[in-house]
Amino acid sequence: MDESGFLSIEDISVGYGSTPVLKGLDLSIRKGEFVALLGASGCGKTTLLRTIAGFAKPSSGSIRVDGRDVTTMPPDRRGMALVFQSYALWPHMTVAQNIGYGLKLRGLPRADIARRVEDLQGLLGLSGLGQRKPGALSGGQRQRVALGRALAVDPAILLLDEPLSNLDARIRLKVRHDITALQKRLGITAVHVTHDREEAMVMADRIVIMDAGTIAQQGTPEEVFNRPASPFVAAFMGAENVVALHGSVKGGKVAIEASAINAPAVLPLEGRSLIGGAFEARFRSEGVELIAHDAPPLAEDALDLIGHVEAASYPGGAWRHSVRVGDDILLADAAEPHAQGQVVRIRIPARNLFIFDFPGRIAPPSQSSPNPMGAVRVAEESHA
Incomplete structure (x- = not known):
């Protein structure tokens, strides 16, 4: 396996009716990498996440996971799990039942489900809350239950669709730390959609900035912050x-x-x-x-x-x-x-x-070493 392209998105185009949303987009994500898709509303970041998950159908291009073409596969066969912005918990089920729901659908024995659910409750700071229902939990606790349900099925890739946007500012700081710490601990590959620049900066190994269905720039948080390409x-x-x-x-x-x-x-x-x-x-x-x-x-x-x-x-x-x-x-x-x-x-x-x-002018080819980020920033790079 080539870990540099564990999740490989090649020449993906997606549209709704006659309106193009993604336009021949290419993106390669390493195994264990946390990538944030960052951009304003309407830039295509959520459509890209839904396309990776299998909920949006591309008109062209391919998606591969560990070399396996999943472009036309249904969502439940892609080895991925999606955490929604709205949590999407079953209100009539307990915490334990929500976390174990995917395992139940797979037909695992009750004892195995109970052990897995107990382990995840401990990992997510939900011990002792297994018999509560979502309505009796705080926003941060509900988000951890949703995360636990996604992790229970042991996905190869974790997809996060603005999972912190419904939380208040103080809880959001805590939960984003919990998610990144857990992702590093498990070594799971994660793709996170957000419009919050600070959230992307503190959570991601790499930020992909999107604009009008294309990638405007990608790089480490330090690179895109200090060496913007446009x-x-x-x-x-x-x-x-x-x-x-x-x-x-x-x-x-x-x-x-x-x-x-x-x-x-x-x-x-x-x-x-x-x-x-x-x-x-x-x-x-x-x-x-x-x-x-x-x-x-x-x-x-x-x-x-x-x-x-x-x-x-x-x-x-x-x-x-x-x-x-x-x-x-x-x-x-x-x-x-x-x-x-x-x-x-x-x-x-x-x-x-x-x-x-100035916009509309085209610079001539550089006679010196090319800038791999495509930036034209005049700046002294700090190595402090």
């Missing part, structure tokens, strides 16, 4: 501040021209393919310094934007400022509040700044 990915990963810049590319550097909203800057190119001219730059509010307007500029490795504070609030951890820069309102965090109307500089270190060719 403006879409950068924005989805929190870099929602955006400004238009002009400059030139020469000798491994990007020279940003001064304008009414920014000081000149020289930033490292690091082998990325950019065209000189118009750029789109993105950054996160927490990745900047907010400094006085008369602070001395840095010659290299940072970009200074010039604006004035319109408002400041305290969401926790830092003061968040709305800063008008030209015609745009940008968000910038600082340890201390700045007064309304104060002229300031937003200083963005190169490692926190993502620069892309």
Whole structure:
């Protein structure tokens, strides 16, 4: 068996009526890997999960598990288990009966079912709750029962369809830790659908970001967060501040021209393919310094934007400022509040700044080493 392609999805296309949803999508998942499908509503992530599970039929392509073609197999023959967003527990059954339901359908002896259910209740922190019914449980407990029912049949692949979205914030933090710890302990392969960026970051070994039925980028949480491949990915990963810049590319550097909203800057190119001219730059509010307007500029490795504070609030951890820069309102965090109307500089270190060719422009092939992620980020990679 080639563990690099334990779950192999090749050229999968799926549509509803005349509307295409997945468009020739390819994805390979290793045995024991936890992969998060991340994206906004309508991007195709749930359709992909349902197609893997066998509840949606592809119009083309194939799905293989451990080399076995399961594309046309019914869901119950694929060796997978699906945990639903709504738990989907039988309300008239006890915890033990819900967990053991799949084993009962398989005709296992009662004694074997009882042992398996007892083991799973202990593993999931449900000991002593076996005779309760779902209505007498908390949301977190009900989700663990649903997880136990899925694990009871010993699936090769565990599919999770936004299983935490119905939980309150405090319980959600606990349950997502429980799921990842259990997945690592059992060594099971897991595919998790979510629209929550933080949830994907803390749970997954690899994040697959989807957009309009295709994969926009995939990689480790650190890769997609620090080296986004496109403006879409950068924005989805929190870099929602955006400004238009002009400059030139020469000798491994990007020279940003001064304008009414920014000081000149020289930033490292690091082998990325950019065209000189118009750029789109993105950054996160927490990745900047907010400094006085008369602070001395840095010659290299940072970009200074010039604006004035319109408002400041305290969401926790830092003061968040709305800063008008030209015609745009940008968000910038600082340890201390700045007064309304104060002229300031937003200083963005190169490692926190993502620069892309302005939409519609195509960069020439790079003369240096290719970037395997396809990113055109101008940044210093941190190896700390």
